[in-house]
Structure formats: structure tokens, C-alpha cells
Amino acid sequence: MLDKLEQLVKEAQRAADVIRNHKGMIRAISHIDCDGVCSAAIIVRALAKKQKTFHFSFARYLNEATVNNLAEEAKQGRWKLLVFTDLGSGAAASLAPILEHAQVIIADHHMIATKDGSEATENSDFYTHPNLINVNPLAFGLKEDISGSGMTYILSRALDPENVISGDLAIIGAIGDAQTGSIGDKWQVLGLNQEILKDAETAGSLRVTKSIRLWGRFSRPIHKALELSIDPYIPGITGNESAAIQFLTELGIPVKINGNWRSLADLTKEEQQRLVSAIIIERLRHNAPNPTQVFGDVYELPHQTGEFRDAQEFATIANACGKSLQGYLAVGACLGDEDKIERVRETVSGYKKQIGTMVSWVFKNKDNPDVVRLTDSAAFVFGGDKISEELISTVSSIVQRSGFLNRKILIGFGNTPNGEVKISSRADDSVNIDLNQMMRDCVKEVGGNGGGHLHAAGGQIPSDKAERFVDLINQYLSGLNPVVEEKPKN
């Protein structure tokens, strides 16, 4: 592994040299999700530190129109160097018009396109170009246990060792990409992320403790955190405030002290242990999958306050801002710009309301075949105009993780304004299937494009092809018999 890692770092060094020696404007583009927002914060900080002039923006993906615009601008000489973070690898083969006029650096962890633009396998011949540097672990045979922001972090460290201060951002990005293999079953970061974690701990920007994985550990009254907990799902308590209060009261855990609500971080260690045991017992009683997966590493950001102090929560905030097309606000929060905090909060609360409305709309329509269709192999959720293209991936993740539709694979659909359908697929960890491959194979059949990771992949297809696409997925999954084996319970 060290050889491969050395090669990867060397490639990052080569990219860093290009940035270091570049005179003139740099065009930087990052993905709009949490990982992309953290990548943005890392690269923006690194470029500013080197006093580079740059123009930055976010993008959902690099489609033909975006590539053609950038190519035209490169041709006109507006930029001779472009840096893509947390996106670009999948579109590498279509970047040729840009590469004719400019150099491109990609720091990404998504699958890399092959020479003919077809689906990539691990040993396939990745697309290369003398003007392209792809800082991507897959290019060196490293498994995808690192996020796009992790790759951007490696690039930034190659640019200047003092960028070690951005390690916390790389971890937040990895947490945001939890379903893409960056985070393990027990909630701890894995692989290369562990190395970055050490950097962040040494730099003092991140602290690791063991605790219950509950959202709102510093910012929510504990009964609220229980009521609103979707992952872990607590049967009978999730979604029921009074049941949550009663649960705590029966455990002898006071919800208030001196008239103030207590948060999870306020509980004593002993109280936290009592709570963990009780949650596991509840989950066992209701046959919840992986009942013990409520406890794990939690990451605290000592230089942040309130809801920004918990890395998990920060990841949700960054994702919410990015998906609300306000990613620059979260970049501000990442870099400690306190003026942005209030607007970040407003954006997050608007986003949560939207997500909540969409998720409960799905649950309400679970018996409506126009919205939810259950086949032997998967649950299909048709969001139509009710679930926007930015939010379909988050809604799909939440619905899938809730276990509510009782299928190990979920495929969500949401309309885009340009007459396409955005698709988002999610699989439980216990499923032995490569959704990246499935998505690539099936979207190609209907003239769309897509890809992603092992257990989370997405794409876009023409809207009149949705039915055909459902048939293809069903055929694909029945052929593979996706529900192969349960992981041993721990």
C-alpha cells in the first residue's frame, strides 16, 4: 500500500508544482455536496495562502455545456489552469476541449473515465492527457476509502506543509460522504482518512472520543436528539417527543438541570452508557438491523461552538448549504468567518424543513404506486416534481437508512428543470453489489450518464426513459441476486 500511496503523493506533488509555478488566474470548481464544500474550503485556503488569484464556483457535475464554456474561456486565454475538486474524474474523457488550451488538475475520488469514455474497472486504461493531472486514489489502485476533500487535502499539503491545519475539513468531508466507503460500520474513518485524522489531532483541530452517534450532541436537548434520530433509528422513540422524555425519565436521566435542557455532551459518562444500553435493548426488541451500531467514534472540532462543534453535524450543515446552492456560506463557516454563521443557520433550517417535508411525503405515499414501487429486488421512489434534483440523493439516503421500505436497495427519482430525471441509488452495507457498475450499465442503455461508488451512485436520464430504466434495474438485480449475505452481527 505504501508504494501506491507514495505514487499518489508524488502525483499530488507534481500538481502542486504546477499550481506553485502558475502565473495568472486559476479557475477552481468544486462539487456542491458536503465533500465538495470541504474540498472548496481546503483549496480556497491553500490558493489564498500562496497568494494565487483564482475564480471559484460550485457545480453539480461537469456536463457538456459546462465543459464547452470552460473550453471557450480557456481558448480566449481567461485561464490556463483549472482545478476541479471532488468532481471531474468521471468526466475526464470529455475534458479534451479544455485540455487543448489549458492544464487541468483534478483532486477527486470518483471513478475515472477510460479512454473511450466507457465504464472504468480497477485495471482498465484510465483516460490520460499530457495536460491532465488526476490526483485520485483509484488511479494508483488504492481503494476508495478517502474522500474528495481528502484528496484535496493531500494536494494542499503538497503545496505547503502548513496546510496540515485543513485536516479537520478533510475528515468532515469524509463524514459527509459516509455512504461512499469513507466511513466504516462503526462510524470511524478508515484507510487513508486515519492518517489525515492523526494530522488533524496533532494539529489540534479535531478531537476523537467514543460516544453515542446522535445528531445534535452539543446543540440539542437530549430528548430532542433522540426524537429526531433517524440513524440510529430508535423504534418507538424516533419521531415521538413524549416517548423520548419518558424513556429518559425511566432511565433516571434528568432532561433538565437548574431549568436548563441538557444536551448529550452534558450527560455523565455513566449516564451515556446507560442510555446506549437502553437504546440497544430497544433496537434488539424491535429486530432493528445491526442493533448495536449506535456507539462509535465521534469527532469534535474544539475551535468551533454550538452545532458546529460536532463534525457529524458540521458535515450536515455543509451539505445543507451546498445543496441549497449556498455552498460559499459553508466555506465561510469552515474557514471561521463568523459573519456567515447566521445565514448558514437560516439556510440549514430552510433545507431541513424541505427535506422533512419530502421524506414524510414519501412515507405518506408508501402505498401509492405512483410514488413508491416495491419489487423483489429494490424500492423505487418516484419524486416527480416533489423532490428536487439537489435533494433526491439526501432524501434517498434518509428513506433507505430508516429501513421503512424494507428493501436493501433504493432507487430515487426526481425531475430536473431541463426535462431529465435525476436518479439516486442507495444500498445497505450488507448487499454485495456495485451500484456504480449497475448505474453505469443501466443509464447507458437509455442514453443517460451516471456512476459513483459501491453503495451510492447517481445519474441522469431522459424523463421518458424512466419506466425502461426501472425494468433494466429489475433485470440487472434479479440476474445478480443482490441480497447475497448478511454480515455477521457484531
Ligand SMILES: [Mn+2]
Ligand atoms: Mn465526494
